[in-house]
Amino acid sequence: MMKKVTVYITLKQGVLDPEGKAIGESLNALGYQEIVDARVGKFIELQVDEGPNLEERMNEMCDRLLANPIIEDYRFQVEEAVQS
Amino acid sequence: MKFAVIVFPGSNCDRDMYHAVKDVLGAEADLVWYQSSNLKEYDGILLPGGFSYGDYLRSGAVAATSDMMKQIKEQAKAGKPVLGVCNGFQILTESGLLPGALMRNKNLSFMCHQENLIVENNETLFTSGYEKGEVVKFPIAHGEGNYFCDEKTLNELKTNNQIVFTYQSNPNGSTHDIAGIVNKEGNVLGMMPHPERAVEKLLGSDDGLRLFQSVIQNWRNSYVTN
Numbered sequence: 234m235m236k237k238v239t240v241y242i243t244l245k246q247g248v249l250d251p252e253g254k255a256i257g258e259s260l261n262a263l264g265y266q267e268i269v270d271a272r273v274g275k276f277i278e279l280q281v282d283e284g285p286n287l288e289e290r291m292n293e294m295c296d297r298l299l300a301n302p303i304i305e306d307y308r309f310q311v312e313e314a315v316q317s
Numbered sequence: 318m319k320f321a322v323i324v325f326p327g328s329n330c331d332r333d334m335y336h337a338v339k340d341v342l343g344a345e346a347d348l349v350w351y352q353s354s355n356l357k358e359y360d361g362i363l364l365p366g367g368f369s370y371g372d373y374l375r376s377g378a379v380a381a382t383s384d385m386m387k388q389i390k391e392q393a394k395a396g397k398p399v400l401g402v403c404n405g406f407q408i409l410t411e412s413g414l415l416p417g418a419l420m421r422n423k424n425l426s427f428m429c430h431q432e433n434l435i436v437e438n439n440e441t442l443f444t445s446g447y448e449k450g451e452v453v454k455f456p457i458a459h460g461e462g463n464y465f466c467d468e469k470t471l472n473e474l475k476t477n478n479q480i481v482f483t484y485q486s487n488p489n490g491s492t493h494d495i496a497g498i499v500n501k502e503g504n505v506l507g508m509m510p511h512p513e514r515a516v517e518k519l520l521g522s523d524d525g526l527r528l529f530q531s532v533i534q535n536w537r538n539s540y541v542t543n
Contacts, residue, residue, distance in 0.1 A: 244420075248465065249490065251425050298382060301375055301411070303418040304465055 243274030366403030377407030423490025
């Protein structure tokens with residue numbers, strides 16, 4: 234079975250995110266005063282052949298390449314891939 | 318002494334680096350394409366600036382996974398001098414040869430101008446030609462030069478005297494004003510400012526000359542005594 238893994242990567246809390254800060258301030262400038270903080274990140278969609286240790290291997294891939302654990306946090310979710 | 322200037326797809330300061338060591342200093346140097354497998358032939362490795370792999374994912378992240386980086390790690394382990402400038406520094410942190418990470422500049426801008434640096438450590442093979450505390454002028458040209466590390470790493474850098482250059486006036490938000498660091502062993506230097514673009518007075522500064530001269534001099538000394 235094919236799985237779809239979506240990886241979300243953001244800068245760690247406590248690491249300055251100047252882009253997120255600029256976006257938050259822009260939203261404030263547009264009148265959305267309820268915005269207290271904004272963090273920018275990226276998401277990566279992977280189509281994965283299902284095999285053993287999927288979670289473990291995904292964590293490894295995130296630690297080794299997809300995220301930089303020094304400055305970034307990541308999480309991922311695994312879903313059934315929709316066959317096209 | 319023979320230098321390898323490593324060329325990744327997207328490197329763009331490779332010619333400047335080559336010009337500095339070959340034409341200005343008169344050392345031997347080759348531009349070495351990243352798919353080459355002959356790194357053993359060289360005495361020193363120069364990782365130039367640019368945008369390897371278009372900065373995809375994170376600056377330096379893709380280049381760090383290349384077979385070339387495996388070879389560079391082996392040569393670094395063998396004690397050969399490795400200098401990474403700008404994108405070269407980013408590749409060195411991404412590959413784990415140097416601690417920490419380089420993040421987006423605090424003001425989000427790409428900055429390209431001269432900066433004054435303080436030589437914090439002149440007891441490395443790269444900086445023995447400078448005075449400790451000396452102020453030198455190198456150009457910077459980066460959008461992601463904001464050095465970050467956690468407190469534990471920063472304390473280690475301080476304890477081991479690994480901080481080599483700091484900014485006199487921090488342009489990018491770097492932790493502890495850090496502009497350049499070496500590994501614990503002292504043979505791998507990563508720095509955001511460009512010494513290879515400061516080798517001719519006509520172009521604004523020749524303060525970078527002594528960095529390359531130091532490397533060559535120290536290589537000669539080790540060669541003679543061994």
